[in-house]
Amino acid sequence: MYKCGxxxxxxxxxxxxxxxxxxxxxxxxxxKERPNVKKVVKAR
Structure with missing residues (x-):
């Protein structure tokens, strides 16, 4: 889905x-619309 600027x-x-x-x-x-998803990344 896209939105006008x-x-x-x-x-x-x-x-x-x-x-x-x-x-x-x-x-x-x-x-482009992006979902509000929180990403968790583990440090090495």
Whole structure:
């Protein structure tokens, strides 16, 4: 899932298409949503 960089609107179209824009504001900058997962790493 991707979100627009300006208006935070979720992108519903195919992200792999060339030349996509946000339907709401026309921005071409998108961010991939990451889950909030805490990672624990053991030291050696």
């Amino acid at each position: 300006k208006c935070n609107e979720p992108i519903r179209s195919n992200i792999n298409a060339v030349g996509i824009q946000c339907e709401k504001c026309g921005s071409k900058i998108f961010y």
